[in-house]
Amino acid sequence: MNFSTICLLDLGKGKQPENTNSKKAAKSIPGVRECFSFSSSGRSVVRSVVLANGRSAAARLDTSVYNRNFDDPQAAFDYAFLRLRERPPQPSYTETVRVVDLFCGCGGLSLGAREACEASNKQFSCVGAVDNDPVPLEVYKRNFPGSKTFAREITELLDGKIGSSITSKEYPFVRDLGHVDILLAGPPCQGFSDLNNHSRRNDPRNILYERVARFVELVRPTHILIENVSTAMLGKEKAVERSLEVIERLGYNFDSGIVDTASIGVPQKRKRHVIVASLVRRISVMKVIEKFRVDRERSVMWAIGDLVNESKDKLFNKPSKQKVENVKRIMYLFDNGLFDLPDSQRPKCHRTGRHSYKSAYGRIKPDEPSQTITGGFGSPGQGRFIHPIEPRTLSPHEAARLQFFPDFFDFSSVKKRTALAAMIGNAAPMKLSYIFGLELLAQ
Numbered sequence: 001m002n003f004s005t006i007c008l009l010d011l012g013k014g015k016q017p018e019n020t021n022s023k024k025a026a027k028s029i030p031g032v033r034e035c036f037s038f039s040s041s042g043r044s045v046v047r048s049v050v051l052a053n054g055r056s057a058a059a060r061l062d063t064s065v066y067n068r069n070f071d072d073p074q075a076a077f078d079y080a081f082l083r084l085r086e087r088p089p090q091p092s093y094t095e096t097v098r099v100v101d102l103f104c105g106c107g108g109l110s111l112g113a114r115e116a117c118e119a120s121n122k123q124f125s126c127v128g129a130v131d132n133d134p135v136p137l138e139v140y141k142r143n144f145p146g147s148k149t150f151a152r153e154i155t156e157l158l159d160g161k162i163g164s165s166i167t168s169k170e171y172p173f174v175r176d177l178g179h180v181d182i183l184l185a186g187p188p189c190q191g192f193s194d195l196n197n198h199s200r201r202n203d204p205r206n207i208l209y210e211r212v213a214r215f216v217e218l219v220r221p222t223h224i225l226i227e228n229v230s231t232a233m234l235g236k237e238k239a240v241e242r243s244l245e246v247i248e249r250l251g252y253n254f255d256s257g258i259v260d261t262a263s264i265g266v267p268q269k270r271k272r273h274v275i276v277a278s279l280v281r282r283i284s285v286m287k288v289i290e291k292f293r294v295d296r297e298r299s300v301m302w303a304i305g306d307l308v309n310e311s312k313d314k315l316f317n318k319p320s321k322q323k324v325e326n327v328k329r330i331m332y333l334f335d336n337g338l339f340d341l342p343d344s345q346r347p348k349c350h351r352t353g354r355h356s357y358k359s360a361y362g363r364i365k366p367d368e369p370s371q372t373i374t375g376g377f378g379s380p381g382q383g384r385f386i387h388p389i390e391p392r393t394l395s396p397h398e399a400a401r402l403q404f405f406p407d408f409f410d411f412s413s414v415k416k417r418t419a420l421a422a423m424i425g426n427a428a429p430m431k432l433s434y435i436f437g438l439e440l441l442a443q
Contacts, residue, residue: 032049032050032051032052032291032438032439032442033048033049033050034047034048034049034050034292034438035047035048036048036073036074036076036077037073038070038073038076039060042063042064043062043063043064044060044061044062044063044064045060045061045063045070045073045076045077045080046058046059046060046061046073046077047059047060047061047074047077047119049119049120049438051120051121051441051442052442055121057118057119057120057121059077059118059119061076061077061080061081061084062080063076063079063080066079066080066083072295072296074265074294074295075265075294075296075298075302078265078298079302081406082303082401082404082405082406082407083306083406083407084406084407084408085407085408086408087406087408090118092123093117093118093121093122093123095121095122095123096122096123096124096125097113097117097122097123097124097125097181097182097441098125098127098178098179098180098181098182099113099124099125099126099127099180099181099182099183099184100126100127100128100129100130100177100180100182100183100184100215100219100221101113101126101128101129101130101140101184101185102130102154102183102184102185102186102187102211102212102215103130103131103154103185103186103187103188103208104129104130104131104136104137104140104149104184104186105131105133105136105140105186105423105426105427106136106139106140106143106411106423106424106427107129107136107139107140107143107144107427108186108403108404108405108427108428108429108430108433109184109185109186109225109227109428109430109432109433110124110126110129110140110144110184110433111143111405111409111430111433112428112429112430112431112432112433112434112435112437113182113184113225113433113434113437114144115430115434115437116433116434116435116436116437116438116440116441117437117441119434119438120437120438120441120442122441124144125146125147126144126146126147126148127147127148127177127178127180128148128149128150128177128180129141129144129147129148129149129150130149130150130152130154130157131149131150131151132151132152132153132154133151134151135413135414135416135419135423136419136422136423137149137151138413139410139411139413139414139423142410142412142413143409143410150173154208154211155208155211156169157169157170157173158170158173158211158214158215158218160214160218161214162210162213162214162217162242162246163217166218170218174218174219177219180219180220180221180222181221181222181223182221182222182223182224182225182437182440183212183215183216183219183221183223183224183225184225184226184433185212185215185224185225185226185227186226186227186228186428187208187209187211187212187226187228188208207239208239209228209232209239209240209243210239210242210243212226212243213242213243213246213247216246216247216250216252217246217250220250220279222278222279222280223276223277223278223279223280223281223440224247224252224254224275224276224277224278225274225275225276225432225433225436225437225440226243226274226275226276227272227273227274227275227428227432227433228240228272228273229271229272229273230258230271230272230273231273232273240273240275243275244256244275247275247277251279252277252278252279253277253278253279253281253282253283254275254276254277254278255275255276255277255282255283255284255285256273256274256275256276256285257273257274257285257286257289258271258272258273258274259271259272259273259274259285259289259432261429261431261432262297262298262369263289263293263294263297264289264292264293264294264431264432264435265292265294265297265298265431266298266369266402266403266404266429266431267297267298267299267300267302267303267369267370267401267402267404268369268370268371268372268373268402268403268404268429269369269370269371269372270372270373270429271372272428272432274432274436276288276436276439276440278440281439281440283436283439283440288435288436288439289435291435291439292435297368297369298369299366299367299368299369300364300365300366300367300368300369300370300388300402301366301367301388301389303398303401303402304394304398304401304402307395307397307398307401308389308390310395310397312395315396315414315415315417315420316395316396316397316400316411316412316420317395317396317397318395318396319378319387319392319393319394319395320378320379320393320417322380322392322393326361326380326381327391328345329341329345329346329361329380330363330380330386330391330392331391332345333361333362333363333386333391334363334391338363339362339363339364339365339384340358340359340362340363341360341361341362345361346360346361347381359371359383359384360380360381360382360383360384361380361381361386362380362383362384362385362386363384363386363387363388364384364385364386364387364388364394365388366388366389370384370402371383371384373394373399373402373403373424373425374425375418375421375422375423375424375425375426376421376425377393377394377399377421377424377425378393378394378396378417378421379393380393396411396417396420396421396424399421399424399425400424403424403425403427403429404429404430404431405424405427405430411423411424
């Protein structure tokens with residue numbers, strides 16, 4: 001089987017993939033069972049998802065093209081998924097899941113939701129992708145053809161106060177959307193972030209979080225998934241708390257919690273605040289994480305080791321060019337076998353030993369998940385972004401892999417490095433919406 005092909009198999013009730021030799025027990029969870037197994041030949045790996053109604057579907061990926069001995073079928077499946085160069089053709093499904101993605105960026109949340117839909121024998125349909133930046137929105141359109149997109153400020157589409165009657169601007173937007181099965185939202189997180197030295201969580205962008213609650217109030221989607229930085233609850237405007245009050249008042253079952261994406265198989269330590277809500281299901285964030293927790297965290301080199309010899313002739317594959325001072329700092333790390341740059345080699349403002357930027361100018365450890373990938377991954381001074389085994393920073397391709405974007409995800413429309421870095425760094429790893437999407441759709 002060609003490595004770039006996924007075969008989706010409707011196995012029917014109670015059936016399992018044929019000619020497979022299971023090497024990992026199925027994860028039994030209420031509503032969903034997901035298991036991974038190698039074929040008897042060892043040349044492919046199968047992910048099988050069994051829904052609450054007994055219907056099953058499987059995705060098979062070829063692993064024979066990789067010069068590796070896999071001992072964990074789940075890790076082998078993810079390894080092959082990340083390296084798919086073409087998105088496999090999908091069958092037609094009888095049931096369609098209507099999705100809206102607010103603050104969609106290039107589509108990390110939608111990517112995971114689409115994978116969850118297809119693993120559940122359902123058709124993903126984006127009826128509304130909203131972002132105020134046309135550059136990542138163009139990437140979204142290329143990767144989710146047929147989606148209805150809005151290159152608008154969310155406040156132009158949803159301008160009414162919470163609790164008020166629908167406005168003249170809101171009415172056509174809501175009317176044209178129709179029924180929405182899943183709302184995805186990743187409101188701007190910079191105002192909540194500990195990395196923001198300017199506003200320290202007192203930022204007007206935080207109020208945009210409440211536009212998500214306004215959408216819920218007007219549209220009443222069946223399911224909701226909202227993700228943000230782990231410090232979102234600390235915003236001085238209390239936008240998250242007020243939004244949760246609205247969601248609860250509207251009759252949703254909801255839960256929230258902090259998720260470290262490394263625990264669910266993303267090769268990156270990225271803690272996110274997640275809200276999941278539903279009109280028809282009760283879901284515990286922590287229980288879902290436990291259900292989908294991987295046996296072993298995925299390392300940086302697991303994700304990007306094969307890209308070391310990749311051609312550096314395109315924007316997507318080329319690391320940033322560094323100033324002379326940073327080249328010297330990078331070489332100091334490699335010449336001395338270090339992963340942390342001593343204060344004596346840092347800029348003057350770091351030489352007091354009292355700074356809190358220990359990871360800045362740092363080299364990534366190859367056998368661990370990376371630190372949080374941000375839009376600054378091309379700058380050594382903005383985090384631990386120096387390549388583990390080569391004296392350079394990460395390329396956009398490597399950063400995308402660490403964010404769990406598979407190789408078939410198309411970034412080719414982006415022509416500027418800063419825009420490409422920002423959309424990759426701001427994205428949500430698709431594993432988040434995949435696991436919660438599976439749980440929400442498990443009926």
